[in-house]
Amino acid sequence: MGNRFICMKKKEANENGSRSKRMVRSQRKMLSEEEFLHRQALSMALHQHQLSQRFEGSMSRRIGSTSFRRRNLPDDLLSNEKQPPDFLEKIKTKNFILIHGEGFGAWCWYKTIALLEESGLFPTAFDLTGSGIDLTDTNSVATLAEYSKPLVDYLRGLPEDEKVILVGHSSGGACISYALEHFPQKISKAIFVCATMVSNGQRPFDVFAEELGSAEHFMKESKFLIYGNGKDKPPTGFMFEKEQMKGLYFNQSPAKDVALAMVSMRPIPLGPIMEKLSLTPENYGSGRRFYIQTLDDRALSPDVQEKLVRENPPEGVFKIKGSDHSPFLAKPQSLHKILIEIAQIP
Template sequence: MGNRFMRMTKKDPKEISGSKSKRMGSRSQRKLLVEEEMLQRQVLSMALHQSQRFEGSMSRRLNGGNTASRRRTLSDPFSNGKQLPEFLDSLKCKKIVLIHGEGFGAWCWYKTIALLEEAGLHPTALDLKGSGINTTDSNHVTTLAEFSEPLIDYLQNLEGDEKVMLVGHGVGGACISYAMEQYPEKVAKAIFLCATMVSDGQRPFDVLAEELGPAEHFMKESKFLIHGNGKDKPPTGFMFERQLMRGLYFHQSPAKDVALAMVSMRPIPLGPVMEKITLSAEKYGTCRRFYIQTLDDRALSPDAQEKLVRENPPEGVFKIKGSDHSPFFSKPQSLHKILVEIAQTS
């Protein structure tokens, strides 16, 4: 019996070694996945903890008036005067929909959400298709309509004549422009935050060309391109290397927010960025627009932002000193103050 058992279980030493190697490789891979998941949880936990501690006192009540030709320049910190929720009771539109920019997700608005809620407004942050925790592969997002789908779905589901304020950051500006053309009656105000506020027939990439170079050259030569359908097929997206991303987007942002971004940023779908947008005076042109400039921005330079404002003038222009391309991280209080002022503008 003992001998028969030995014969049944005896294996070639090479087979044992190979099996052991596979098990060790599998364990090592699982360990790396677990460690990566733990890191993401730790960073998200830090961000949430920071949000809970983030008091971000509200700005004092701002004087009303027409902002058509007014420009304001702000820098953190601002007045520590508490803002009374009663003063917002008279607002017809309290819903603010926050649309992130290229590579970002709804996660980037966590400070802004906390501040707006404290002020008595009703913010909602959406993940665009292929972004944030949206499960779509960004390589499969080929049009601006697809990219903007979560925003369009949200607007379609609004009840009756309900309206919202839209805030678009970066390339998210093209998405809110597209939404304004589709559902102008649903948009009370549109706020472009260091965003691609394109004109009719323009591509979002045209706005970024100053930093990234001509589109044709970028499509052929850029080392940041992603070929999701194979090297022999046209590129489907792009993503900057971490060090460059830090310098472009986050050079004035707190280290904890940068850490959150480094584990959360996703590739940028190329199709929507290269698509020319059709905007009409009858639809897009009827919506009220505001622009917030970031004066220490390396991803979309102050000069490029000034050119956008000059070529496609909005109703009001605001400026934030010392802000990089991520004012929701680097200057959250100044950003909040401006958003509240625009919400009040009659």
């Protein structure tokens, strides 16, 4: 009886010991996973910090100088298709200037920047005034000229014999239209990505009227308006609630990119998008324009985009299936392929 009791105690001790070892291993595994997640988060934070470095001059941010190496790219960014060895020879203008849309910042182009650099091209992304990490109060940005100042300053400083390819997203289309009017000789091609490609005398806001209602109604009734100068003064900006933004802009984008957007989006200045553009046939009309349509877009519907290209015909129209209003997040490879294709057009 005594021996059996001793054996039972030994067995129990062994079981307790095994259980303790399993618990220790489990805890070590959890700590290891936590450490991995911590390191991953730290790496992402450092990467974002590198992206948001401020450069001198009026340029809020020039991401084009940040280097991306292939080994650092997520798998979904790596292209399975090898570019033909001579494709760069077909591209006369290798400098891409990426202009974000309303509420966004230069940060939204991070996948496009990586892909263009991997292809041997030279992308530069700006924070427009009051956007991204630019410190200007959004409520103080009253005109399209003020809003577009980082782009204008850059183009004004370009050497006479140098040209760029402009890429504008959403209301950033108004900025590249403005640039086409004032610097036609410095722009090789202008690419409108589900953008407000307005006609002469039209306001960028008018393009969104189907979704937001008339400008007059919006200015009086919208619950998203911001009154930076006081309730007794006209509104200065607006910003959608997070759930509305997700539904309008990011209905096909990856969850991680939506999370990034939710902490990065900023209020939209009203002045620039309510301003009528003055565009002439001699300047704006002489530019080479291309349009990229997004076919699962809830902010600027495919029908509205079709109407834009019908009323103000560009040189070429391209379409991305399954993309929301943010193709640089939802369909970066498809967007990249089209940008390269347009760049190669003689």
